[in-house]
Amino acid sequence: MTATASSAATSEVQDDRPYLEVDDLRVQFKTEDGIVRAVDGISFKLERGRTLGIVGESGSGKSVTSLTVLGLHNMARTRVTGSVRVNGREIVGLDEEKVRRMRGRDMAMIFQDPLSALHPYYTIGRQIAEAYLVHHPGQKAKAKRRAIEMLDRVGIPQPQRRYDSYPHEFSGGMRQRAMIAMALVNDPSLLIADEPTTALDVTVQAQILDLLDDLQREFNSAIIMITHDLGVVSRVANDVMVMYGGHAIEFGSVDQVLTEPQHPYTWGLLQSVPSLRGNAEDDLDPIPGSPPSLINLPSGCAFHPRCAYRMIGGGPCDLEVPELLPTAQEGHVVACHLPENERRRIFAEEIKLGAE
Amino acid sequence: MARYLIRRILLAVLTMFAVSIVTFLLFFAVPTSPAYVMCGKQCDAHAIAQTEHRLGLDEPTYVQYGQFMKGMVAGRTYGTGDLAVKCPAPCLGFSFRTNEPVTDIIKRTVPVTVSIVVGALVIQTVLGVGLGMISALKRGSVFDKTAVGVSLVGASMQIYFFGPILLLIFVYSLHVLPNPGYTSPFDNPGQWFTQLLLPWATLGFLNSAIYARLSRAQMLETLSEDFVRTARAKGLPKRKVYARHALRAAITPIVTIAGLDLGGALGGAVITETVFGVNGLGRTAVQAVNDLNLPVVMGTVLLAAFFIIVMNIIVDVLYSVIDPRVRLG
């Protein structure tokens, strides 16, 4: 692969610091009903070659976080504070034209619903080639070759012919692959995949995850995998961030979060995943209640109305927001008022056993 | 595609057939005899009966209809012997009033209406769609608010209010424009233009208001679509995101509506022609109805239906060209 001079300049790896650094990020939307605090103080780092899984029920702020990294919010109605550094460069408050030049190569995104995310009137091939042309202006013939090559790489049969197909002529799985081809056409250093496999059946899902794996190995990209499927996370992620109501409530390595989780919400997520339990569907325990309104978050711990272990009535859970604090395990942080040994005991005695 | 078109054309012929029957029946549902209208008060019963006989109105309705259809398809001969007048197919008959062949009347009035309607359409799409799109892109700005306000006023204004005011100002007070009328653009393009400027401006401006509102809403909706976000996420510059991705999708329903509007308007820009006193298809049709001038009524009604049906087919075909998801069949 030959990189052009400009691509080498912007994608140059600064080895001394993580490729993506998010610090105390807050995103608020002004709406008629009030201010939506979609993301409320999130921090994390991600190095090249590594994958961060972001999990949480829908409405917890996952997509908003990733859109902020690409600078895609409508700034007229959005307030973003804190810091997002991509390859050392601050994105928050950066001139739109400068962010634009980074999109697609310094950071790229695979969207959740490829049917609505692809333009219905243009062929798949043209849409992929267009993405290539943004960073390689004037190279039309090369863009077409490259688009066909990418279609081939994501496993689309007869890519030459399928280049001229429209999105509605593809199956759901094929569209998702095309979307991935489009996101990868400029060999992005950071790839954000927003629930890329949600709508797909298990076989296609596995193929797509393998594909992302290969591409990461080849280009040493950093990947953010957004999903509410802990099975996916356990397969691809190095680190996991669990989000609830716009907050990170647990963060750690994939082993720490999936095998020794310490937050009651994470327990709930684990118990609602069939693949990790290996049981029939009827053993599923979805978390009772529904996700909170981000306009009017519950006081104290936002999860307390749904938490089976809450301490309220003079207790701290409905009064104080729990901070994200270190545990005995290096790199594992949890935001819960329960003492750590208590959390370990509950998990070992009630949750883990129940899962087996 | 070919099969689709054949089916649509057959359906169109059937529709025209139905329209002709309904018009005929409606016409004869009117209790007054056309002969009475033509002849006036001085006519006695005998004179009226004579006129009716001359016009063929004394025949049963179904016979008259049969003769009309025969004329459409094969042509028709009026009168007998030396007085016989041939009317080649498609024969729509002769005006009860002027004896002018209806086909001639149509040939004379269609260019007038087409001139008015197409000119206005150019103004309303350029001005209306342009304003609406810019408004959407600058949502909430002073420009947007002004445009929304103006188009609200425009959309609730009527030609028969706005037209006479413009006439008063530009023709009767300032004398900067001639009285509206029609001159063939092939004879005198300058006069064609200045005489039609006022009808164009009136109709075009008022319709712009509707198109501006429509385009603005359509564009705002499109701008919130996922594929527009994808276009931005690729790193495309704003200009391309708007022109290539958003506009392309937002314009499709507007093309449809413009096409259908055009079909409807060609059937007679009745109010505009009446307000500005221009003798197009619309004014002729209204007059013919008032005069119970059956051949002219039939001719103009059928032509109006024809325009509407043809534009419907064109719009459907166009839609399938613009939107690859649409399959004709």
Ligand SMILES: Nc1ncnc2c1ncn2[C@@H]1O[C@H](COP(=O)(O)OP(=O)(O)O)[C@@H](O)[C@H]1O
């Ligand atoms: N542009 C916006 N304006 C107002 N509210 C928004 C906007 N985008 C997202 N939200 C709200 O922010 C919250 C988080 O959304 P999102 O990040 O999409 O959740 P998810 O974790 O499912 O991806 C949701 O309650 C959503 O309704």
Ligand code: SF4
């Ligand atoms: S802080 Fe309290 S309410 Fe929140 S998760 Fe922990 S125990 Fe439950």
Ligand SMILES: [Mg+2]
């Ligand atoms: Mg989402």
